[in-house]
Amino acid sequence: MSTEWTMVIGLEVHCELKTATKLFCGCPNAFGDEPNTNVCPNCLGLPGSLPVLNQRAVELAMAIGTALHCDIRPSTFHRKNYFYPDQAKDYQISQYDEPLNVDGYLDLPDGFRVGIERAHMEEDTGKTTHAGSSGRIHGADYSLVDYNRSGVPLVEIVSAPDIRTSDQARAYVTELRAVLVASGASDGKMEEGSMRVDANVSVRRGADAPFGTRCEIKNLNSVRSLGRAIEYEAQRQITLIESGESVVQQTRHWDESAGRTSALRSKEDAYDYRYFLEPDLVPLVPDAEWIQAVSDTLGMMPAERRARLAQLLTEAGGPSEAQVDQITTVVDLGLDDLVVEAVAAGVGTALALARTANEAATDAEAARVLDPKAYAELLTLEAQGSLSATQAKAVLADLLAAGGGDPAAIARDKGFEAMSEDSLAATVAEAVQTNPDEWSRFCEGDDKLAGFFTGLVMKATKGQANGKAVAAELRRLRG
Amino acid sequence: MAEPARLTREDVAHVASLARLALSDDELDTFTWQLAEVLDHAADVSSLDLDGVAPTAHAMAVTNVMRLDEPQVCLDRDEVLAAAPDVEDYRFKVPRILGEAP
16 A cells, blocks of 8 residues: 555534524424424425424524624525435425525644535424334334424535544534534534534545545434544445445445444435426525624624634643643633633632632533623632632632622631731741751752641641732741 | 437436336327437537536526525414325325335
């Protein structure tokens, strides 16, 4: 083999839009309701019903297009015809040759750019459950259908075949999810199916060879499954080719528990869907003013938010590698505003970032609605040495539970009085006197023993001493 | 302009199979003839000189017909399921499906 095998990956991500109602009717768009309660003649495909487009769904689709740097264009709706009970009317309304959003891109955190070919609107299908002895599709005796999801608005985001590794694919989905959440279009809940990923995978020898025959993998329900399935599928194709066989273009099903893909069906020709223009819907033609209005409502995207925190740290000589991870965590959880406001109130960036990524992040839901002023006051108390790190964390837990409050008052209620300098000095002196051997080694320059003495003082004060103050006192005694 | 290829019996059989319609030989003959007549009629448009005429997506020159994102009352479930061929666990019960959704 002269050159290494490389992968070519393109991803199709279906994203359910966070609207109150479905795409073409006023039934609620809700997950987890009793089966067949959110249905009407329209989403049941009953004769005489007519679709009317949901304006909010269009605006969220345009928000996605804007966030992905797409051209937002005049578009039309088509009927995609197929016989399957997940659509009661036997066709899905989708956008075909004139999608709303085209030609965009998504930059991954490492700077790698993935092209976005299109992001079009379509309706979701009902949910089928295959019942019977085996519980598997092939052994099913019959199927049960719940049409609550039928007609829920979706945007399908189709990437260019720019992705080259499974790690890049995972990074793409992670970043795309963050963008969809930040744009307000999606709740990003992969576990509830509000984001679903299909992967097109092919292999070739070297980075410049023509693309190989691709397979489309379905049923990827997590970022982890996506990575595993791509690795498995690429290896399957390489093994086929190296043994003299060829890859057949087909749709394959990922089996998470078995860790393998299996053939579902050969790729159906586009012709078989017999696309034609939906005669019951008129063209959707957003004008410049509307596009601008949607764009104006978009908040900061994750990349911008990360850059904002990195900039604050650059002023303080960072960010370190650990801090880059902290920034990612804080932005993913939507807690970066807390950091920025604490820094604006005078707290050091490193402390604000660390407390947010490590402590506030443990209850992100509460932290997102925490009063930023109270949070900044708490961190100020810690930075001043009025509270030890342990005490500050305890007060934070109370703040999170209550959504805010007065950190100084909570600290007093807990009995967290800052130790006076005299009492701290006495405790340190006692630790020194009862451990003469360690003390002399410390005095000879074994700095690691500072931790030993600090530990003793912390134990004696039940964590109430300020670590920095202890270290300063030790240095003072050593002279 | 070239005459469009006339609809064949095989075309009709293919479309019928996509729609899961079982047609007898006689029905295939009948529908092939009937559908071909319809398509021939539509093909008359091809005889017109349409150079310079922009394609239209809809018979009416109307765009952006939309509704507000406000929930409406849904159908009563008992009424909905009364129309189902069969019901289990408040879901439509249908014959088993080979393969997954397209």
